[in-house]
Structure formats: C-alpha cells, structure tokens
Amino acid sequence: MSVCKNLKGSFKLTEVYPVEALPMEVKASINSVLEARKKAYAPYSGFLVGAAIITESGKVITGSNNETINHDGYCAEATAIGNWNDAGAEKAAYIITAGAPNTGEPDANEFATPCGRCRQRLVERFDLETPIICLNQTFDSFRLFTPGFLLPFAFYPKCLV
Numbered sequence: 086m087s088v089c090k091n092l093k094g095s096f097k098l099t100e101v102y103p104v105e106a107l108p109m110e111v112k113a114s115i116n117s118v119l120e121a122r123k124k125a126y127a128p129y130s131g132f133l134v135g136a137a138i139i140t141e142s143g144k145v146i147t148g149s150n151n152e153t154i155n156h157d158g159y160c161a162e163a164t165a166i167g168n169w170n171d172a173g174a175e176k177a178a179y180i181i182t183a184g185a186p187n188t189g190e191p192d193a194n195e196f197a198t199p200c201g202r203c204r205q206r207l208v209e210r211f212d213l214e215t216p217i218i219c220l221n222q223t224f225d226s227f228r229l230f231t232p233g234f235l236l237p238f239a240f241y242p243k244c245l246v
C-alpha cells in the first residue's frame with residue numbers, strides 16, 4: 086500500500102518528526118487512536134494508551150489499555166491486536182500508538198513504545214517492516230518503528246518447525 090511505502094520512504098526509524106509531516110490519510114487516523122485512548126481503564130497507573138491498526142483496505146481497528154489491580158491487565162496494543170484478529174486479521178498497512186498520563190504534565194519528549202510482551206505479539210502477527218507510529222505524550226510528534234526493529238532476533242513461530 087502506498088501509505089506504507091510513503092512512511093518508509095519519508096521517515097527514518099527512531100527519528101522524531103512532527104505529526105504534521107505525516108501523509109494526510111495517516112493523520113486522519115490519529116483521531117481514532119486518541120478516541121480509543123480516552124476509553125482506557127487505567128485507574129492504577131493513570132497512564133492511558135490507545136492503539137490503532139489500519140489495514141490495507143482502510144479499516145481502523147482500535148484498542149485501549151485495561152488494567153487490573155493485580156497488574157495483569159492488557160496493553161492497548163494487545164487489545165487492538167485481539168480486536169484485529171477477530172475482525173479477520175487483514176494485512177496491516179501501519180499501526181499507531183499514543184500513550185500519556187491522565188493527570189499532570191505530559192512530557193513532549195516521551196514516546197510510549199510497545200512493551201516487551203507486545204513486541205512479541207507484533208512480530209508474530211505483522212510483517213516485520215510494518216510501520217509503527219508512536220506518538221509523543223502531547224500527540225504532536227512521533228517516532229517511527231517496525232516490529233522487526235523493536236524485537237530483533239525474535240523467537241518466531243517458524244522457529245518451531
């Protein structure tokens with residue numbers, strides 16, 4: 086999909102770019118991530134996260150983090166991946182994440198990248214080169230990653246055969 090190629094061609098992994106620099110169709114998806122983030126259940130950490138998987142046909146599948154008091158909740162990425170799976174697991178064009186505290190001052194220099202457990206989910210279910218757009222806490226800049234970059238030397242399903 087052109088969006089994918091545009092992202093890869095225009096942005097370097099890990100560099101910080103303004104959201105304004107994203108292609109129009111990608112910017113249009115950011116609101117979905119921010120709306121998903123507002124649905125998060127995070128009474129213990131107060132850190133709300135939204136994630137969206139945008140498929141090649143343009144479906145936008147979202148998720149938010151859902152905590153439990155025993156620290157065994159689900160990340161936004163995990164929720165989105167589960168929803169994406171149940172929606173048919175269509176190939177993803179790109180993924181967006183947005184995490185920020187619900188109280189206090191957000192830090193524009195902090196980018197909520199997927200945790201270790203989610204990195205394993207990402208390498209198992211998506212192309213290793215799928216763009217992952219991680220927004221900063223003020224949602225006005227981003228850093229680009231890919232599943233393969235975030236989890237090098239991963240243990241893949243094909244390792245079992």
Ligand SMILES: [Zn+2]
Pocket residue numbers: 160161162163199200201202203204
């Ligand atoms: Zn996670």
